[in-house]
Amino acid sequence: MLSFLEKARKKPATMNRTMISLIMAFLAILWLVFSGIQDASLFFYFPTEVEQSIISDEMEQDARIRIGGFVQPDSISIEDEIIFFVLTDDERGVVRVRYEGILPDMFAEGQGAVAEGMFPSEVDGGYFFPDEWIFYADDIFVKHGEEYSKEHLDKTEMKKRFGSGIPSGTLE
Amino acid sequence: MIASWPVFLGRFGLWALCLGALFALVFSVLDLKSKSTWSSVAKRSFLTSCIGSLLTVFGLQYALFTHDFSIRYVATVSSKSQPTMYLFSAWWGSLEGGLLLWAFLICLFAFLAISKDKLRGSILTSFLLLPSATLCFFSGLMLKFANPLASFDDRFTIPLDGIGMNPLLQDPGMAIHPPLLYLGFTGITIPASYAITHLLNKNEEWIQLSRYWTNYAWFFLTTGILVGSWWAYHELGWGGWWFWDPVENASLMPWLLLTAFAHSALAFRARKLFNRWNLFLILAAYGMTLVGTFITRSGIITSVHAFSESDLGYWFLGYITVYLLFAFGFLGFNWDSLKDNSNLKESASKENAILFNNLLFLGMFVAVFFGTTWPIFSEISTGEKVSVGAPYFEKTIPPISMPALILLSVAPWLSWKRKIGKKFKNYLKIGIIGGLLSFLFFSYIRSSIGLPWFDSSWEHFLTTFLLGFTLLPTCKEFLDSKKGRFMNSYHGGLIVHVGVLFLAIGATASVEHKFQTDAILENEIPFVLDDYDVELIQDANGLQVVNGENYSSFGTSVKVSSDNGTKILSPEKRDYGPNWSPTTEMGLKSNWKRDITLSMSEIINDSKVRYRVTIQPFLKFIWIGGVVSILGFLVIIGSERR
Numbered sequence: 001m002l003s004f005l006e007k008a009r010k011k012p013a014t015m016n017r018t019m020i021s022l023i024m025a026f027l028a029i030l031w032l033v034f035s036g037i038q039d040a041s042l043f044f045y046f047p048t049e050v051e052q053s054i055i056s057d058e059m060e061q062d063a064r065i066r067i068g069g070f071v072q073p074d075s076i077s078i079e080d081e082i083i084f085f086v087l088t089d090d091e092r093g094v095v096r097v098r099y100e101g102i103l104p105d106m107f108a109e110g111q112g113a114v115a116e117g118m119f120p121s122e123v124d125g126g127y128f129f130p131d132e133w134i135f136y137a138d139d140i141f142v143k144h145g146e147e148y149s150k151e152h153l154d155k156t157e158m159k160k161r162f163g164s165g166i167p168s169g170t171l172e
Numbered sequence: 173m174i175a176s177w178p179v180f181l182g183r184f185g186l187w188a189l190c191l192g193a194l195f196a197l198v199f200s201v202l203d204l205k206s207k208s209t210w211s212s213v214a215k216r217s218f219l220t221s222c223i224g225s226l227l228t229v230f231g232l233q234y235a236l237f238t239h240d241f242s243i244r245y246v247a248t249v250s251s252k253s254q255p256t257m258y259l260f261s262a263w264w265g266s267l268e269g270g271l272l273l274w275a276f277l278i279c280l281f282a283f284l285a286i287s288k289d290k291l292r293g294s295i296l297t298s299f300l301l302l303p304s305a306t307l308c309f310f311s312g313l314m315l316k317f318a319n320p321l322a323s324f325d326d327r328f329t330i331p332l333d334g335i336g337m338n339p340l341l342q343d344p345g346m347a348i349h350p351p352l353l354y355l356g357f358t359g360i361t362i363p364a365s366y367a368i369t370h371l372l373n374k375n376e377e378w379i380q381l382s383r384y385w386t387n388y389a390w391f392f393l394t395t396g397i398l399v400g401s402w403w404a405y406h407e408l409g410w411g412g413w414w415f416w417d418p419v420e421n422a423s424l425m426p427w428l429l430l431t432a433f434a435h436s437a438l439a440f441r442a443r444k445l446f447n448r449w450n451l452f453l454i455l456a457a458y459g460m461t462l463v464g465t466f467i468t469r470s471g472i473i474t475s476v477h478a479f480s481e482s483d484l485g486y487w488f489l490g491y492i493t494v495y496l497l498f499a500f501g502f503l504g505f506n507w508d509s510l511k512d513n514s515n516l517k518e519s520a521s522k523e524n525a526i527l528f529n530n531l532l533f534l535g536m537f538v539a540v541f542f543g544t545t546w547p548i549f550s551e552i553s554t555g556e557k558v559s560v561g562a563p564y565f566e567k568t569i570p571p572i573s574m575p576a577l578i579l580l581s582v583a584p585w586l587s588w589k590r591k592i593g594k595k596f597k598n599y600l601k602i603g604i605i606g607g608l609l610s611f612l613f614f615s616y617i618r619s620s621i622g623l624p625w626f627d628s629s630w631e632h633f634l635t636t637f638l639l640g641f642t643l644l645p646t647c648k649e650f651l652d653s654k655k656g657r658f659m660n661s662y663h664g665g666l667i668v669h670v671g672v673l674f675l676a677i678g679a680t681a682s683v684e685h686k687f688q689t690d691a692i693l694e695n696e697i698p699f700v701l702d703d704y705d706v707e708l709i710q711d712a713n714g715l716q717v718v719n720g721e722n723y724s725s726f727g728t729s730v731k732v733s734s735d736n737g738t739k740i741l742s743p744e745k746r747d748y749g750p751n752w753s754p755t756t757e758m759g760l761k762s763n764w765k766r767d768i769t770l771s772m773s774e775i776i777n778d779s780k781v782r783y784r785v786t787i788q789p790f791l792k793f794i795w796i797g798g799v800v801s802i803l804g805f806l807v808i809i810g811s812e813r814r
Contacts, residue, residue: 016518017518025528029539033542033568036564036568037546037560039564040564042560045557068559102774
């Protein structure tokens with residue numbers, strides 16, 4: 001069983017420069033990938049988790065993070081071209097988000113959205129009031145691909161229309 | 173509620189599909205295990221399964237076209253006002269129908285392969301293992317979790333009209349994109365099945381047999397990805413064409429492995445090299461089609477918790493595990509007996525170039541795979557959720573893809589076995605002249621559209637050089653080739669390579685030189701982007717409201733003047749009623765040098781609208797390159813038809 005492994009151990013392969021350079025190149029790629037992932041990955045929270053880490057004083061200010069949830073119905077307001085809305089989740093956690101810029105098409109109340117940005121410690125020279133914990137987003141994403149389909153319709157909207165006779169596998 | 177007869181027939185067909193596949197699997201295993209032959213029984217069971225899939229499709233289409241809203245699936249993906257074409261494409265509008273399409277296409281491909289390649293005996297039964305197991309799995313999922321022909325529960329009244337398809341998806345591009353991808357995914361099943369015939373039955377012809385089907389799979393998958401990207405650019409109105417989204421990556425991962433396989437299969441055909449490696453690649457590519465579907469369908473990317481809420485994810489994970497265990501188990505146990513010509517000399521030969529090609533494609537696959545799945549690993553191992561976005565991919569992919577592009581432009585001139593020949597040196601000289609010319613040409617064009625000619629990313633400089641570097645020797649090759657040998661698969665490959673370089677120029681330029689700004693336009697007041705020599709004027713009518721078929725449109729007319737004349741653009745916001753968020757129809761002024769797009773972002777009042785203006789140089793090269801690649805691939809398919 002697994003004789004190919006034993007064989008490889010017994011008879012050390014004669015490595016030529018081609019093989020050595022292949023292995024070196026592959027290791028370089030692995031290094032590139034894992035260092036890249038470490039640098040580029042952002043922490044991702046649901047609104048409930050944001051609330052919890054604010055309460056337990058663990059939320060870092062000025063760190064770039066992403067928060068993903070549903071846009072709470074009736075929460076979008078626009079003041080002087082600045083958009084405010086509330087992200088929420090199934091466990092009713094809420095985060096107020098402030099965003100300047102263009103919202104993607106699929107952004108709407110009741111829809112899933114991800115906000116990228118930070119809780120700044122300082123805003124325009126003035127101090128940030130930690131009591132308010134407004135999330136300063138500079139990028140908003142909506143889910144791409146299959147989620148464009150009705151799967152992403154607000155659950156309550158679906159329930160209102162069809163009761164719980166919704167096809168299985170389409171909402172969860 | 174009694175279902176109509178076609179729906180009843182469809183439900184019956186689904187059972188036939190499932191049981192037929194199950195019997196095909198059982199009798200195939202029996203045939204391989206025992207001395208007596210069961211291959212004709214297995215074949216007949218498989219045909220039953222094929223007929224079953226046809227009946228199910230017929231039942232579903234009948235229900236869709238007759239607006240039978242007592243079927244839950246029909247009520248969720250279609251509505252009475254839906255145009256006919258999108259009633260048909262509602263078939264794959266959601267999970268249930270997507271599974272059915274997948275099953276149907278596996279039946280189709282496997283049926284075609286069996287009849288075309290005249291498979292018989294134990295080759296047939298070992299070939300049938302993978303398609304019939306996959307069919308069992310998919311039809312089982314449909315029967316248990318996601319039946320496209322299930323009715324509403326008795327407790328609920330049948331709705332008078334369905335929800336209908338998302339208006340964003342009501343577009344020819346989006347109607348054809350999913351089936352193309354599915355054709356590509358299911359097409360991979362055939363070469364993977366031939367790999368299994370080789371593992372179980374020493375089918376020495378497996379590479380020759382699978383190449384034909386690999387070509388089709390590659391063709392459909394590539395076209396599907398390009399059409400999806402084209403749709404995203406033209407319909408989403410964000411000015412982007414690739415977002416490194418998990419759904420997109422799910423189609424890219426099998427594509428990368430399939431492309432690696434298509435190249436290393438050449439080395440096997442010419443020199444009987446890399447047999448084991450070929451088997452590994454194609455089995456892994458098939459595995460990635462399952463993993464990709466799992467990632468996008470189970471919700472695991474959003475959160476591990478979302479995944480655990482639905483059983484579907486567990487079933488998928490289970491099936492993937494079973495597949496990997498069997499496929500790589502067969503490979504491991506047969507490792508020693510697999511014939512492999514290991515006579516690989518250390519020289520600049522074509523086989524070594526292919527080896528490095530495979531390394532780079534595998535590298536890109538690793539980068540995309542870990543970038544896409546890192547959030548899952550991170551959450552499982554540390555409990556911390558992370559998100560990996562486009563910056564990661566933009567940083568890791570170029571250092572791997574650029575060497576691949578360099579390789580692509582020199583490797584075709586290398587010869588098998590031998591060292592660098594006269595032809596190579598000759599082409600290198602011509603190539604350098606061509607490269608410098610195209611480099612200067614693109615620098616000049618950049619300066620003519622308001623970009624500094626000497627300042628760009630190294631990736632963009634490299635790709636503009638490589639285009640001429642490849643194009644000139646390619647032209648010489650075409651001119652020199654004797655009449656009878658013109659347009660064989662080698663020439664097709666050269667055309668694909670040129671197409672890829674066009675695409676790379678567009679991709680690198682649109683990443684490096686993308687310019688985006690907000691513009692508030694008032695009626696008849698010009699908005700000038702001096703650096704880019706672009707002027708925008710909204711006409712005197714301001715905002716116009718027009719009612720379309722199933723939407724109302726808020727649109728303006730904006731005159732865009734730039735170096736090559738003026739064009740009136742009509743950007744719109746379309747409102748599809750309370751069920752759907754509005755969509756943006758962008759205005760596009762495009763020539764080969766650059767794309768100028770205009771999307772409405774906010775309507776301030778009747779005469780004042782805020783737009784997002786995007787200017788991207790050479791973006792059209794992406795679509796040109798895509799079309800050239802596809803044409804090149806048609807040459808390959810045409811010349812390798814047996």
